[in-house]
Amino acid sequence: MEVGILGATGIVGQQFVAQLKDHPWFKLVWVGASQRSKGRRYADATSWKLASPIPSEVGGLRVEAATPGNAPRLVFSALDASVAGDIEEAFAESDHLVVSNARNHRMTPNVPLLIPEVNPDHLSLLKSQRAQGRTGAIVTNPNCSTVILVMALAPLKKFGIQKVLVTTSQAVSGAGYPGTPSLDILGNIIPFIEGEEEKMEAESKKILGEAMDNLVKPHDLIVSAQTTRAPVIDGHTAMISIEFETPPETKEILDALVKFSGKPQAMGLPTAPPQPIVYLDDECRPQPRLDADRGRGMTVSIGRLRPCPVLHHKFIALGHNTIRGAAGAAILNGELMAATGLLD
């Protein structure tokens, strides 16, 4: 199946390009970007920032304008939030399936905010989008730190999650490029990330909520987030404390975490990690440098599960922010849609 990338020259777009290399189902044939890049070879229009080289079959593609037309039906959107809203809608109106990493439509009532292991049934919202006369559709993945939090919460939903206090230490790749100035972050911690805490608090409720006809009834858990930026390249760490309705034993939580598996694993989706969650028995883990790449960046690593003297239990979760938290998340969304016939 031929696919395209909207916003292909930015840092998230580059991650899509890298993740789609050698993909067994999707073939990248179209790259769209701003007017400035239009007509140039992708390799020339892009200031490539990844350690892996530009795939040769992509480097020669001509960058096209970010307008519907000759793009393939399925497009992944790595657009900046400043422009994503309108462009993605224009594509969806023109029969395109837009699988977006941008924040603009995440909280739109009938747009799925999807983590394939967690809420695949939310894709039922697409019927509501179609009912509006739209031939295409928009599907989104959560903010990078939300994904890691919710992946860790989902297996525990059955115990009745009531309150979550989460503090993050987030990698600079999450801020894009040029992103965080080095003078701000070398040997330093910045205790604030614009809009991040609000996203974690609101998106969690939608993802864990219940899909109705044309909206999601949010889960009633309460999340208090404190997000910080740290001098780390890739990998967001989340320190999580939880209060449950029915406090489980530590062993029950551990069991739920390590046995967690979902539709992507059952269906063998290409980007799905064998285990969505791995529990590490070493109390010095997880660490971004050693654990972010686990499961080719799609596994969330958890460690240090123990009782919390204030709420009920606490632990540490870590995931790769630009793979599980961005490009990989969207591609897994696309795979789930393909495997369930939503791209036909």
Added chain:
Amino acid sequence: MEVGILGATGIVGQQFVAQLKDHPWFKLVWVGASQRSKGRRYADATSWKLASPIPSEVGGLRVEAATPGNAPRLVFSALDASVAGDIEEAFAESDHLVVSNARNHRMTPNVPLLIPEVNPDHLSLLKSQRAQGRTGAIVTNPNCSTVILVMALAPLKKFGIQKVLVTTSQAVSGAGYPGTPSLDILGNIIPFIEGEEEKMEAESKKILGEAMDNLVKPHDLIVSAQTTRAPVIDGHTAMISIEFETPPETKEILDALVKFSGKPQAMGLPTAPPQPIVYLDDECRPQPRLDADRGRGMTVSIGRLRPCPVLHHKFIALGHNTIRGAAGAAILNGELMAATGLLD
């Protein structure tokens, strides 16, 4: 007044040396260390790691064995916990006033665990030490991350602190030298610091507790700590959420923080910062690189005070771990003792 340093060649000992340079009351005349360094010039026996040079009047001192005898009455202890217990007791039995940064005697019932702005009245425990026939005494300061947490909690004690959830991001200087290997921390976060969480949870209760005749009745607040190590040189950051008995307004908390002042300020102790706590209005602050040195490293900087959706309020506190959290803390303890006649 002449003073000495036990464990003077280590990294904490060096910080004592640096902090005592040009001290108006205390003159460093004696440096004690392990047998291996005995008899050597301090400058030769020490692998000096601070940006400021070795004070010339100290560089030429001969290192002596860590045994009582010709040391001055007041000695600051920067001994490693592996040896501090016995040596400090031996000094206290031999008429020395030991002002220690080591953890060994912090939780000993009749040893004050002192933050001069917070619990100066705990010095009354020295009577109990004397009653045991000991002519000297031992006074301790808390663990570096505990100091920062408790400095931020103390002004709020009047609102009835019940529960505290704190996550830290701690500097590598807190791990001593050689301390954290660079392969472990460059571009990384380590989610565990041996013994640190237990210290924060227990020491807080003692410091905020009530001194009785020969012990401290601990405060009944409950602390849940999650401590991490980050690639930062100096400055521990603490993300703090609090549940109160009588939830105050945000404005009341802010007032309490900025108006906080104690005996060191009232008495004008040389190492006391003009304001123990400074509140920063910029939501990107406090940051270790920009704020740890405030008040010559003795001020705790606080920012981002706001309601917490899970507990009542949350904010960020930051302090210099090797000054307010170690050498500076002990010297301020010594100053308080001098100013209140306890060194006579």
Added chain:
Amino acid sequence: MEVGILGATGIVGQQFVAQLKDHPWFKLVWVGASQRSKGRRYADATSWKLASPIPSEVGGLRVEAATPGNAPRLVFSALDASVAGDIEEAFAESDHLVVSNARNHRMTPNVPLLIPEVNPDHLSLLKSQRAQGRTGAIVTNPNCSTVILVMALAPLKKFGIQKVLVTTSQAVSGAGYPGTPSLDILGNIIPFIEGEEEKMEAESKKILGEAMDNLVKPHDLIVSAQTTRAPVIDGHTAMISIEFETPPETKEILDALVKFSGKPQAMGLPTAPPQPIVYLDDECRPQPRLDADRGRGMTVSIGRLRPCPVLHHKFIALGHNTIRGAAGAAILNGELMAATGLLD
């Protein structure tokens, strides 16, 4: 004497503000910046990035447009090179003495490129500027890495320096703000700094050259520079190999370095360090984190002097790039001019 700063809100301008705090001769009364900042309080117009706070007497100054008029006679220029050329000339034409850190006029024949310890006699070029009818004047300091190199070469000039091969490892503060993106420099080395090698190669020849009536006859040494950016906050390190006309003994070089002193020391200029060069006997030094602040950032630290198997001798030099290499350099230039009657 009242002074002003052109380009006061940028990162170099902030360094000027910090360096001028409590200056015994100069009182900062005027801050000029771009149209966008005009009329705002300095504290509001500036995104302050230094660890020391904004001096209170400066925070309240109103930012003025960067045009001559009510500025004091002596203005320090921290302007960006994109605008410095014309603005500095306009000020010089209007009777202002412009002491600039910008690169624009460094190689202008009758503009002194000044290091007060090295070539104070080059101020004689001001006569040529005056002869053009200009009532003011422009004086410049070299590029930050050039200063460190030439400070180390100047004491050795008497041995006949013929060839210099220098490789640098430069701090991110030299790239301004936002400057180097963190994704480019965390855990990384960038082997290229735009224009830097050319500056070092050309400026060295002018500074070490001979001032004539209206130009400088360049020194005939040949410099080959290789400059790199490293994840260091402050402090440029230069690895230097030299070929001499008359190869001296190692001891002679050492003597020349440690005995080096100049007019700023002889005249006791306020910003002059007691020793312009300090030689460190520890082979692990100099290091940016431990040595950049020496002499309040104005001393160049040298170490590891030894024979070079390819040229004659090699050693390491380190200096504070934003103090000795920028704001401090310009202020010392201003002090030299004041002390020699050039500001009257």
Added chain:
Amino acid sequence: MEVGILGATGIVGQQFVAQLKDHPWFKLVWVGASQRSKGRRYADATSWKLASPIPSEVGGLRVEAATPGNAPRLVFSALDASVAGDIEEAFAESDHLVVSNARNHRMTPNVPLLIPEVNPDHLSLLKSQRAQGRTGAIVTNPNCSTVILVMALAPLKKFGIQKVLVTTSQAVSGAGYPGTPSLDILGNIIPFIEGEEEKMEAESKKILGEAMDNLVKPHDLIVSAQTTRAPVIDGHTAMISIEFETPPETKEILDALVKFSGKPQAMGLPTAPPQPIVYLDDECRPQPRLDADRGRGMTVSIGRLRPCPVLHHKFIALGHNTIRGAAGAAILNGELMAATGLLD
């Protein structure tokens, strides 16, 4: 072919384990280490520091003592230099082929100091080892920074290399574990690495020299090395200036570099990169974070080739210090020996 690793639990040993995973020719069946680890499972005896997990088939191996006996004939040595000398000789005397990364025997006259692309003919020295009655043999690879330098020099040997001035910026993984303390290297540059400059200067001459019956006639090039440690995880950068007997044009040097290929490429050895040297046209490259992994860590990346005003030409070379500079180097040595019948 079954192989073993001497010193398997250290950081270099871990790199051997990781590099040998899924090797098409070599099967790791034996791990030897110090007495302390003997008898324990490899996974338990090792503090694993790599991002990739311990291969499951290795984790369960029992660690054996570092004595000949039941080890396979071919053993890779990752022993620390403090013990490698004697142990490696004992193995060689007992019929083992020791392919060592340790420095101890590198300069032994009849021990090959091997880079398979550069001096495969030096394996002829094994005849001299055999002539001493030894049934086994020792083969070594160079120091990590020497490999990178010599890989870049080898293609230019034909132009008559006379003098080389090289400055390095080296990664912390080269210092082993725990290695460089974080307090020494965070935001810092250390201008000295014990023994490193001497190794680069001497080893280069041997590798580029001519193998005779029982020794190597060293090449007469003169190398002046200045080595520094930087806050980089993996990847040594070398800034290289060269003086030639017959100065070539820039284009000729470029041609020689990009066309460089050797026996490993011709024979298709499993660890051989397709191109030993890749030239990067971007003047901001090579960079350790983006380029060290090229060719699975076995390619040396070169950039910024240009005339040198002092010597003839200069450029930047970068390689992965623990792969091309250590474990990968030794394994390629083993492959060359296997492919040329020296293991029969």
